Amino acid sequence: MITIEMLSDMCCPVCRRGELKVDITRQENGKIIEGELVCSLEGESYPVRAGVANFIPPALLSDAQWQMWQDHLRGFQERREERIREPQRQVHSFGKKSRSKHAKSKFAEFAGIREGKVLDLGCGPGKFRFHLKENVEYYGIDPLPLPEAAEFPFVSALSEYIPFKDGTFSHLVVIDAMDHFKDLDAFFKEALRILKPSGKFHLIQVIHDVKGPVSAVKVFTHWVKDSLEDRATKIKNPEAPKHITEFTSASLREFVNRYFTIDAARSYNEKWYSPTKLFLSMSPRR
Numbered sequence: 001m002i003t004i005e006m007l008s009d010m011c012c013p014v015c016r017r018g019e020l021k022v023d024i025t026r027q028e029n030g031k032i033i034e035g036e037l038v039c040s041l042e043g044e045s046y047p048v049r050a051g052v053a054n055f056i057p058p059a060l061l062s063d064a065q066w067q068m069w070q071d072h073l074r075g076f077q078e079r080r081e082e083r084i085r086e087p088q089r090q091v092h093s094f095g096k097k098s099r100s101k102h103a104k105s106k107f108a109e110f111a112g113i114r115e116g117k118v119l120d121l122g123c124g125p126g127k128f129r130f131h132l133k134e135n136v137e138y139y140g141i142d143p144l145p146l147p148e149a150a151e152f153p154f155v156s157a158l159s160e161y162i163p164f165k166d167g168t169f170s171h172l173v174v175i176d177a178m179d180h181f182k183d184l185d186a187f188f189k190e191a192l193r194i195l196k197p198s199g200k201f202h203l204i205q206v207i208h209d210v211k212g213p214v215s216a217v218k219v220f221t222h223w224v225k226d227s228l229e230d231r232a233t234k235i236k237n238p239e240a241p242k243h244i245t246e247f248t249s250a251s252l253r254e255f256v257n258r259y260f261t262i263d264a265a266r267s268y269n270e271k272w273y274s275p276t277k278l279f280l281s282m283s284p285r286r
């Protein structure tokens with residue numbers, strides 16, 4: 001959902017300065033259901049349809065550089081839809097829900113967010129909000145709107161083009177989503193822009209380190225799972241990668257260190273053989 005109240009924190013995601021002029025054709029209790037949001041500076045227009053505001057810059061969709069990411073996202077969407085339609089076809093579905101809930105609850109403990117405004121980038125169904133205290137304000141962004149997005153402040157947008165004003169958020173979280181982003185430098189610049197100077201960025205990212213026999217098993221398990229999942233999926237997108245970027249612990253740290261300093265780190269294993277997730281808590285570099 002997008003509400004009229006949210007607009008005071010929002011701006012055009014392309015010029016990142018323009019206020020949004022609203023032309024609402026339908027609203028319900030402060031929620032915008034149908035209308036247009038127009039940049040006051042350059043006139044770009046962002047539609048709101050069935051309660052979902054779409055801030056994906058239209059020019060990107062015809063940009064050749066974004067083609068591979070779009071194919072990748074289509075593949076991701078197809079696998080997600082198939083999982084919902086035919087859960088029994090999926091490999092590894094047993095216990096998956098409760099395991100991911102466990103990871104999120106451990107991550108919430110790790111992040112220790114007590115107050116403020118949180119932006120969840122690549123939020124999917126927005127499940128992290130259930131792990132936050134009631135006084136914390138939660139906002140989600142994802143290019144793919146899910147039905148659950150009607151239940152919390154949500155806009156359809158990209159991590160590389162965030163439709164919020166400078167310094168809006170006290171916390172940014174990215175959960176199992178950074179390896180799907182198209183342009184990591186653009187994302188990190190946006191992360192620094194929308195965070196307050198005292199803000200924190202909390203990340204969960206799978207890493208694929210090969211150091212010793214256990215990590216070799218992990219990398220192999222990951223590969224087998226991906227291949228089985230591919231075979232179990234009817235709609236295939238053979239050209240598009242499953243992830244845009246794959247990280248090792250070193251490559252992840254090296255990248256984030258360009259923009260943030262790492263305040264705390266923890267590794268998390270769902271099972272001894274499942275790929276390790278790294279939890280990082282970071283502050284903007286000055």
Ligand SMILES: C[S@@+](CC[C@H](N)C(=O)[O-])C[C@H]1O[C@@H](n2cnc3c(N)ncnc32)[C@H](O)[C@@H]1O
Pocket residue numbers: 073076121122123124125126127141142143144157158159160174175176177180181182
């Ligand atoms: C594996 S899901 C994780 C969803 C959620 N964070 C969770 O843990 O349940 C990755 C999400 O990243 C989103 N995504 C892909 N590219 C993105 C981009 N450029 N900006 C923001 N989100 C993106 C996908 O649509 C997808 O919902």
Ligand SMILES: [Zn+2]
Pocket residue numbers: 012013014015016017018039040041042043044
């Ligand atoms: Zn603009």
